Amino acid sequence: MLNFPLWKVGIIVVVLLWGTVLALPNMFSDGFLGVQPKEVSDPTNTAAVAAYEQQLQEADQSWWFLPSGKLNLGLDLQGGVYLLMEIDPAEIAANRLETVQADIRSAFNRNPLIERNPPVQNEDRLTIEILNPEEDMDEAVRRLNRLNPTIGTTQTELFDVQQTGDRFIQLTVTGNARTALASDAQSKMMEIIRRRIDPDGVAEISITPQGDNRIILEAPGEADPKRIKDILGQAGRLTFNMANLDSSAIQAAINSGRTLPRQQLVDSVDYGQILINRIPELTGADIATANRCFDEANFPAVCFRLNSSAATKFYNLTRNNTGKNFAIVLDGTSMSSPTIRTPIPGGNVIIEGRFTIEEAEDLAAIIEAGELPAKLNFLDERTVGPTLGAESIAAGSRASLIGLAFVGLFMVLAYGLIGGFAVGSLLSNIVLIIGALSGFGATLTLPGIAGIILTIGMAVDANVIVFERIREEQASGRSPATAIQAGYERALSAILDANITTFIAASILYMVGSGPVKGFAVTLAIGILTSVFTAFVVTRWLTVMYLRTMRPKRLSM
Amino acid sequence: MLLRLWPEKTAVSFMNLRFIALVVSVIALLASAAFLTTRGLNLGIDFAGGAVIEIDKPEDVSADQIRNRVTELVTGDVQVNSARGTGANAPEIAVIRFEPQPPVGDETPDEAQNRAGDVVSAAMRELVGAERFNLRSEASVGPKVSGELFRSGIIALTVALTLMMIYISFRFQWQYALGAVAALFHDVILTMGMFALTGFEFNLATIAALLTIVGYSMNDTVIVFDRVREEARKYKKLELAKVVDLAINATMSRTLLTSSTTLLALLSIFLFGGPVLRGMSFALIFGVIVGTYSSIFVASAVVLLLGIDRGDQPKREVEGFQGVS
Numbered sequence: 092m093l094n095f096p097l098w099k100v101g102i103i104v105v106v107l108l109w110g111t112v113l114a115l116p117n118m119f120s121d122g123f124l125g126v127q128p129k130e131v132s133d134p135t136n137t138a139a140v141a142a143y144e145q146q147l148q149e150a151d152q153s154w155w156f157l158p159s160g161k162l163n164l165g166l167d168l169q170g171g172v173y174l175l176m177e178i179d180p181a182e183i184a185a186n187r188l189e190t191v192q193a194d195i196r197s198a199f200n201r202n203p204l205i206e207r208n209p210p211v212q213n214e215d216r217l218t219i220e221i222l223n224p225e226e227d228m229d230e231a232v233r234r235l236n237r238l239n240p241t242i243g244t245t246q247t248e249l250f251d252v253q254q255t256g257d258r259f260i261q262l263t264v265t266g267n268a269r270t271a272l273a274s275d276a277q278s279k280m281m282e283i284i285r286r287r288i289d290p291d292g293v294a295e296i297s298i299t300p301q302g303d304n305r306i307i308l309e310a311p312g313e314a315d316p317k318r319i320k321d322i323l324g325q326a327g328r329l330t331f332n333m334a335n336l337d338s339s340a341i342q343a344a345i346n347s348g349r350t351l352p353r354q355q356l357v358d359s360v361d362y363g364q365i366l367i368n369r370i371p372e373l374t375g376a377d378i379a380t381a382n383r384c385f386d387e388a389n390f391p392a393v394c395f396r397l398n399s400s401a402a403t404k405f406y407n408l409t410r411n412n413t414g415k416n417f418a419i420v421l422d423g424t425s426m427s428s429p430t431i432r433t434p435i436p437g438g439n440v441i442i443e444g445r446f447t448i449e450e451a452e453d454l455a456a457i458i459e460a461g462e463l464p465a466k467l468n469f470l471d472e473r474t475v476g477p478t479l480g481a482e483s484i485a486a487g488s489r490a491s492l493i494g495l496a497f498v499g500l501f502m503v504l505a506y507g508l509i510g511g512f513a514v515g516s517l518l519s520n521i522v523l524i525i526g527a528l529s530g531f532g533a534t535l536t537l538p539g540i541a542g543i544i545l546t547i548g549m550a551v552d553a554n555v556i557v558f559e560r561i562r563e564e565q566a567s568g569r570s571p572a573t574a575i576q577a578g579y580e581r582a583l584s585a586i587l588d589a590n591i592t593t594f595i596a597a598s599i600l601y602m603v604g605s606g607p608v609k610g611f612a613v614t615l616a617i618g619i620l621t622s623v624f625t626a627f628v629v630t631r632w633l634t635v636m637y638l639r640t641m642r643p644k645r646l647s648m
Numbered sequence: 649m650l651l652r653l654w655p656e657k658t659a660v661s662f663m664n665l666r667f668i669a670l671v672v673s674v675i676a677l678l679a680s681a682a683f684l685t686t687r688g689l690n691l692g693i694d695f696a697g698g699a700v701i702e703i704d705k706p707e708d709v710s711a712d713q714i715r716n717r718v719t720e721l722v723t724g725d726v727q728v729n730s731a732r733g734t735g736a737n738a739p740e741i742a743v744i745r746f747e748p749q750p751p752v753g754d755e756t757p758d759e760a761q762n763r764a765g766d767v768v769s770a771a772m773r774e775l776v777g778a779e780r781f782n783l784r785s786e787a788s789v790g791p792k793v794s795g796e797l798f799r800s801g802i803i804a805l806t807v808a809l810t811l812m813m814i815y816i817s818f819r820f821q822w823q824y825a826l827g828a829v830a831a832l833f834h835d836v837i838l839t840m841g842m843f844a845l846t847g848f849e850f851n852l853a854t855i856a857a858l859l860t861i862v863g864y865s866m867n868d869t870v871i872v873f874d875r876v877r878e879e880a881r882k883y884k885k886l887e888l889a890k891v892v893d894l895a896i897n898a899t900m901s902r903t904l905l906t907s908s909t910t911l912l913a914l915l916s917i918f919l920f921g922g923p924v925l926r927g928m929s930f931a932l933i934f935g936v937i938v939g940t941y942s943s944i945f946v947a948s949a950v951v952l953l954l955g956i957d958r959g960d961q962p963k964r965e966v967e968g969f970q971g972v973s
Binding site for chain 2: 167175177314315316317320468469470471472473474475476478479482483485486487489490491493494497498501502505537538540541544545547548549551552555556559562563566581584585588589590591592593595596597599600602603604608611612615
């Protein structure tokens with residue numbers, strides 16, 4: 092029991108070294124870890140450029156043997172925005188069903204024509220009244236079944252076709268199709284969200300799915316939740332419509348509440364309300380790229396380029412309608428309604444407006460990322476500003492150091508030299524926790540720091556149990572060596588049982604907890620593992636070394 | 649000599665005190681139940697929904713001004729508290745909280761909640777001036793999620809208690825499991841009662857704290873039980889109450905030492921860890937004290953009440969673990 096074979100010592104040294112190497116990167120800047128800096132998107136930001144260059148320089152002389160993984164700080168420590176969003180599966184189903192309406196129209200208009208009333212859609216259910224059911228009903232059901240689209244990889248049919256009563260056919264989106272649509276929309280929307288929030292692909296945002304129809308966005312360093320919600324809150328449906336800016340026609344439409352059937356009234360950024368054609372000439376899908384640019388008066392604007400077929404279409408449109416106006420409509424509001432002076436070749440279009448640089452950049456990102464298939468509902472939003480984050484880090488480190496000092500002092504007071512060994516193993520315990528957290532890429536949150544401090548307090552428990560046993564054994568007349576051996580043997584079952592039960596609590600917490608609480612569970616669980624290891628192996632090794640070299644007659648404790 | 653929190657050889661009869669302890673515990677439990685029903689828990693927005701916005705408060709803007717402005721914008725109760733941040737010459741902070749908002753028109757309740765958060769935040773920017781505005785934190789929780797968070801918190805507690813009970817019955821005997829779980833319920837209820845009494849905010853971090861208390865109290869209980877099992881084996885003919893007393897006396901020094909170091913660590917979080925961790929560390933401090941008490945007077949007393957099977961007890965269950973050393 093008391094002779095530590097070389098291989099055991101070897102394992103202890105390897106584990107401690109490995110933990111140290113994993114923990115070390117936290118002491119160094121990214122550059123020294125060989126992390127290549129990220130491009131600076133705004134060259135006028137001199138501080139960012141200087142930081143970039145310094146990191147580039149450091150990366151050249153980086154310490155190759157250091158792993159590059161640092162502790163991930165949670166949003167509550169580094170500041171940032173957390174957003175939990177939900178997509179309504181019923182809305183997606185309804186939207187998808189709406190797109191089938193055009194197919195139904197052309198299927199029923201084929202020869203022989205099936206006479207019917209316009210379909211009535213109520214959420215995810217479409218009802219069609221067939222006017223001559225005796226002749227047409229069977230054929231109508233057949234044609235509907237034939238156009239029924241399949242959804243997703245599972246190839247589920249979109250809807251059930253059901254005859255209700257004598258004259259009606261009901262199309263209902265199936266449950267399976269609804270699930271397939273939602274998961275399809277979820278991944279599509281995660282991609283659109285990424286392109287909107289982070290068009291250059293440089294920010295460290297994380298977008299993760301939760302369940303079938305929820306998405307979590309975490310944007311570290313972002314301090315303005317409203318901006319993010321504004322960017323994501325827009326459907327981003329962009330259309331080009333011919334517009335009528337004639338004020339008397341607009342006024343007449345507003346007064347009567349009626350327009351020509353092919354026209355509609357929309358809000359306009361620069362004219363109050365204007366009339367536009369219902370059917371758009373071009374849509375967002377025709378846009379190849381969009382950027383923030385500056386207009387002739389040097390105000391921020393959004394420039395975009397149409398893809399080649401749309402560019403031709405746009406050229407023809409502007410050639411045929413010189414002197415008229417067209418409107419660029421985003422989510423039902425006209426952003427701009429310029430007059431066409433000359434035909435525009437090349438497909439380059441600019442939206443001028445009274446934008447700030449940031450607004451223009453956001454709008455460009457929204458336009459380029461494309462339209463969201465459904466609305467995002469914001470369920471849970473948490474923002475921590477940079478000041479509070481920095482304060483939390485300071486408070487957390489202060490509390491850790493003070494806690495560690497208290498506990499260390501207490502152990503030395505209670506057990507003398509052997510208590511000092513426990514403090515040594517406590518320090519290695521902290522190094523191991525930090526190393527494990529860095530190595531796993533786990534996230535450190537403020538409750539996580541509390542978990543580490545709590546572990547500091549509880550980690551000595553295993554040592555205390557053993558030491559108390561050793562005291563007892565020594566009191567009953569045993570020599571130091573046998574007392575230590577008996578102490579460790581007898582304490583084993585209690586320590587394992589006690590720590591396994593706490594580990595159960597930590598695992599449950601990890602499974603059901605979210606965000607910061609999960610961080611607490613992780614440090615607690617890792618802390619339990621490392622503290623059992625350090626108490627049973629490291630402290631014992633230190634004690635045995637002491638026994639061997641000093642050969643004390645009696646342990647003073 | 650070295651610090652000792654408990655004399656070396658003692659023979660205090662803890663089990664003779666168990667009826668006094670029973671009275672104390674029952675009174676404390678009843679008081680907790682009374683506080684929980686009359687005063688109720690001060691639920692944080694995690695569970696109640698609503699929004700909390702925390703901003704730097706300039707000296708020339710009063711809490712009343714903020715409250716009046718927010719009251720104009722939202723329905724229901726509005727709380728504005730000012731506090732001072734941690735650190736030297738830290739600015740004063742205003743913490744604004746309001747209830748979940750009723751939907752207007754065809755909004756969903758979640759949308760209403762979200763909109764109100766944006767409106768209030770924008771109004772505050774206007775009130776203190778854009779250049780002085782510093783959003784320290786903002787949280788807005790819709791009714792859908794707050795309900796789910798509450799349910800998952802309760803589920804977590806229940807699952808953890810059940811699993812621990814199974815583990816203890818497996819490693820010890822069912823009487824020990826019942827004793828341990830009685831102690832855990834005791835601790836959780838008293839801690840929640842304390843939250844109702846003091847009005848500390850009850851939120852997700854508190855649930856985390858409760859689970860940790862459960863873990864800690866269980867830890868403590870297991871240490872005592874392990875000793876009870878050992879002494880019961882050693883002194884087969886000794887009366888069970890005496891055996892339990894022996895075990896408690898033998899582990900008392902450890903119990904006090906570990907509680908002390910844990911409390912020292914927790915105290916440093918409570919005092920120096922900043923306002924965010926205060927509620928959580930308060931729960932933990934209270935829980936550690938109650939947990940230490942309950943492993944002696946609740947868990948052991950229940951085992952004594954139920955009696956343990958001392959005849960055909962399985963031999964040296966520890967052996968499975970021997971390989972570790």
